[in-house]
Amino acid sequence: MEIPWLTDDNIVKYIAQFFYQIEDTLTDDSSQGQKLLNFLKPNPSIWGVAHNPVNLELICSLWGDIDWSETKTLAMTAWYDKLTEWLCRRYLTKQNIDHGKMKDKAVYTQCHKELQFLETLAFR
Template sequence: MNEEKSFHIGKSYINLAIAENELQGEKEEKLGQAQHKATIISTYEEIYGSKTTIDVKNIFEKCKDQTKKMLILGRAGIGKSTSCRYVTYQWAKGELWFKYQLVILIRLRLLTTSRYPPGRKYKPIDLVEKEYFPCDDLSQEDRRHFKDQCDKDQVLWLLDGYDEFVQNIPEQLKDVLDYICKTQHHILTSRPYAIALSYDVKLEITGFTNDNIAKYAQQFFDQIKYNLKDASSESQKLLNFLKSNASIWGVAHIPVNLELICSLWSNMDSSQTKILTMT
């Protein structure tokens, strides 16, 4: 990543479209069955060009149980981890999910045997201590206070990247993860495959809407306007180019792809963009 173009998440995040998984699954199956490029592009636009954005503040309204549990799916690069970081940031600013005293983001791929050696029984507080206070030991008072918060439903866990974790879950961590998933308020994110868990509420991150693409491009170039001549006009030139090329416009709905496209565009002479292709 180019450090000069690393932006604060509060200034660069764009809301992603989130679809109810059952409906989205039917549409994605159609995309998978498409054989020809033109058909694929047409199908892509049908699926991803008419997304409905669900405000993240309201996603728990779909959870009917007292303990809120939700599975959020999305393919690689679609924005699952970024969304987790963003909602954690928004909670810390006091802008959503006021009922929770703590929102804890756990990157599941970091829960490895080398970091959590066998030979002991781990508790939820041990995950918090290891991931957030690696150089300190929490006091017994801290541990009791945390358990009290969990017992009073004041803690929300964001468990990110189940697909990177499920095939190699350390035996010594299975009980604590099972406890969190069964008894604690949580959101679990994963790619669509490798999910054998049962969730009543499933949503899917489907990437950017057409309007999101324009907004992201504008924000990207606004933040480098002091390093790029005519940054605002470059944003519009990029949008015009994307819309003129159906293939690139399609992949630009995936956030990581659009970030790469914007970075490439900002580093090249726009007069040469006729040679920019999918490859």
């Protein structure tokens, strides 16, 4: 299976379309797409990762669910950590487990078996 890489223009179009489709679910104003672009472009490591369609979908989804207004730069490890936490919280929501007041460690503890399975799968 091959994952095609996106051009810079495709990324801009995808982000605009993504946030247009979810703008009625956002609590903030509808300029989230532009804010994301303003954040991504000066961060070359994350901008590079955004050229993969799967990663771009995850970046947009994560951006739409987390307040990044105070964040100026973001290391890849911090981005992956936030992404993992966000995915765990989505999983807990689907399992009808209230995670709203859980700290990060509690979320990871709650998803320990699932994360362990995914770590093993990735390693193999």
